[in-house]
Amino acid sequence: MDRVAQGLLDGWQLGNVLAADCPSRGILSHLTNRWGTLVMVALTTGPHRFAELRRKVGGVSERMLSQTLKDLEADGFVLRTAHQVVPPHVDYELTPLGREAAAHVVALVGWIEGALPEIMAGKVQLAAE
Amino acid sequence: MDRVAQGLLDGWQLGNVLAADCPSRGILSHLTNRWGTLVMVALTTGPHRFAELRRKVGGVSERMLSQTLKDLEADGFVLRTAHQVVPPHVDYELTPLGREAAAHVVALVGWIEGALPEIMAGKVQLAAE
DNA sequence: GGAAGTACGCACAAATTTGTTAGTATACCG
DNA sequence: CGGTATACTAACAAATTTGTGCGTACTTCC
Numbered sequence: 001m002d003r004v005a006q007g008l009l010d011g012w013q014l015g016n017v018l019a020a021d022c023p024s025r026g027i028l029s030h031l032t033n034r035w036g037t038l039v040m041v042a043l044t045t046g047p048h049r050f051a052e053l054r055r056k057v058g059g060v061s062e063r064m065l066s067q068t069l070k071d072l073e074a075d076g077f078v079l080r081t082a083h084q085v086v087p088p089h090v091d092y093e094l095t096p097l098g099r100e101a102a103a104h105v106v107a108l109v110g111w112i113e114g115a116l117p118e119i120m121a122g123k124v125q126l127a128a129e
Numbered sequence: 130m131d132r133v134a135q136g137l138l139d140g141w142q143l144g145n146v147l148a149a150d151c152p153s154r155g156i157l158s159h160l161t162n163r164w165g166t167l168v169m170v171a172l173t174t175g176p177h178r179f180a181e182l183r184r185k186v187g188g189v190s191e192r193m194l195s196q197t198l199k200d201l202e203a204d205g206f207v208l209r210t211a212h213q214v215v216p217p218h219v220d221y222e223l224t225p226l227g228r229e230a231a232a233h234v235v236a237l238v239g240w241i242e243g244a245l246p247e248i249m250a251g252k253v254q255l256a257a258e
Numbered sequence: 259g260g261a262a263g264t265a266c267g268c269a270c271a272a273a274t275t276t277g278t279t280a281g282t283a284t285a286c287c288g
Numbered sequence: 289c290g291g292t293a294t295a296c297t298a299a300c301a302a303a304t305t306t307g308t309g310c311g312t313a314c315t316t317c318c
Contacts, residue, residue: 016242018167020187024241027248031237032161034305038147050265058149061307066266076251086314087264097247104240108160108233112153113145118226119156122205163275179295190277195296215284216294262317267310274305280298287292 030075031101035060035068040094040102041109043078047093077101159204160230164189164197169223169231170238172207176222206230 017024030036038057042048048056054065069092072078077098083089094102112119146153159165167186171177177185183194198221201207206227212218223231241248 017238018171018186023249024238024245027241027245028166028238029163031241032166034158037157037161042147051263057147062266063268063308064306067306074252076248082265087316088266088313090265097244097251100240100244101237104233104237108230108237109146109153109157111229111233112156112160115226115229116153116156119205120152122226123203180293191296192278193276196276211295214294216286217283217296219295260318263315264313266312269310270308272305272307274303276301276303278299278301282296283294285293288290 027075030068030071031077031105033068035064036072037105037109039065039068039072040077040098040105043092043094043098044102044106047091050090050092053092072098156204159197159200160206160234162197164193165201166234166238168194168197168201169206169227169234172221172223172227173231173235176220179219179221182221201227 016022017028031040035057038060039053042053042056050065050069053069054060054062057065060068069078069080073080076095079093079095079098081091081093083091145151146157160169164186167189168182171182171185179194179198182198183189183191186194189197198207198209202209205224208222208224208227210220210222212220
């Protein structure tokens with residue numbers, strides 16, 4: 001946990017995200033909506049082309065992928081490079097800012113995967129009650 | 130970043146979340162949907178009652194809050210304690226597992242708030258192009 | 259020569275999420 | 289005695305997200 005996160009816990013600027021009209025809400029939603037998170041994770045391993053990303057992230061439609069990438073690009077997390085050739089060739093990669101964001105996202109996702117056995121075990125407990 | 134997250138980056142179990150049918154997807158969505166994230170953040174400061182939580186998390190409706198809490202409870206992140214009195218009195222708090230999850234969520238949210246100036250600055254850059 | 263691949267945008271439909279309203283039993287406050 | 293608060297749920301409506309073709313302008317592979 002970094003200084004800012006600690007500050008959050010201490011109450012510093014706490015009202016921020018919890019306030020309905022804070023701009024963080026928008027950024028947060030791009031990073032945490034159905035595909036944003038997965039795309040960030042996928043991009044941590046380096047630049048990817050559109051179709052490559054689509055294959056890697058199981059279940060995204062082309063439409064959702066392009067929309068997600070557009071949002072992440074607008075937030076400055078993803079850099080889009082279009083080589084002017086035909087057929088089209090476009091590369092997507094994380095910006096330095098994007099790599100910072102991705103680190104946190106990956107940490108969360110990684111923790112979930114690691115804790116999955118424990119979480120699932122807890123679920124059967126709850127169900128048995 | 131913990132060992133599991135690093136393993137993720139190294140490709141260990143990488144197909145997991147990116148696979149459409151991985152159970153992590155469900156857990157992830159509870160932690161990263163519109164209200165789940167905010168509720169986790171709000172609960173890091175200790176136990177809260179329903180109405181208290183509703184006031185703290187700007188914009189949640191009662192329906193969404195109770196649904197969100199139910200999901201988080203089912204995942205084993207939140208403990209619900211109902212005191213059998215009337216009028217009702219119910220307390221919600223993070224479980225140990227929930228505190229681990231919340232730490233990652235808070236780290237992400239905290240980073241966003243801290244990086245907000247930089248993110249917004251980047252946006253005007255992009256818009257000017 | 260036909261099929262498939264590329265990186266999307268558009269229009270429309272379906273699915274999912276979210277909000278709104280009303281209702282519960284009772285206690286406390288003025 | 290009337291209003292407010294508590295912690296919800298069910299029913300229904302609205303909004304938002306997501307998916308599904310279809311088209312593009314060309315190239316490479318078979």
